[in-house]
Amino acid sequence: MDPENTLILTLDTGTVTIKLRPDLAPGHVERIKELSREGFYDGVVFHRVIDGFMAQGGDPTGTGTSGSDKPNLQAEFSREPHVRGVCSMARTSAPHSANSQFFICLDDATFLDGQYTVWGEVVEGMDAVDALPKGEPPRAPGKIVSSRVAADAA
Secondary structure, three states, X not given: OOHHHEEEEEEOOEEEEEEEOOOOOHHHHHHHHHHHHOOOOOOOEEEEEEOOXXXXXXXXXXXXXXXXXXXXXXXXXXXXOOOOOEEEEOOOOOOOOOOXXXXXXXXXXXXXXXXXXXXXXXXXXXXXXXXXXXXXXXXXXXXXXXXXXXXXXX
């Protein structure tokens, strides 16, 4: 795997390795790498974890109503299916509103296909994602201890 396009998420439940997909969403991949390199995601919780559906995080307030101070991204929708392990951007009802929040599919969610920007896929560590506390929000939410681009971890 290309270290520049590999994201290492250290969660309080374990380590998750994500293969970034600049071929599908170059702008979103750049944003994820930029925020990771700035330490933006470090300490951020998964504020919405729905069993059999997905785990959502990336909001620094932990409420699901906020994002980074960077401008919102233009949608980069693709035909890539939302299946277990796929990483995609969260957004409001406006297509071009993705910013820093993302979700990881815990199960197939193909009804989301073509409506959300897929930017990566978990290649190792889905057990750590599965172990995140469930809820909207969870009583004691799981969190991202650190988010790093593998190329920087050497």
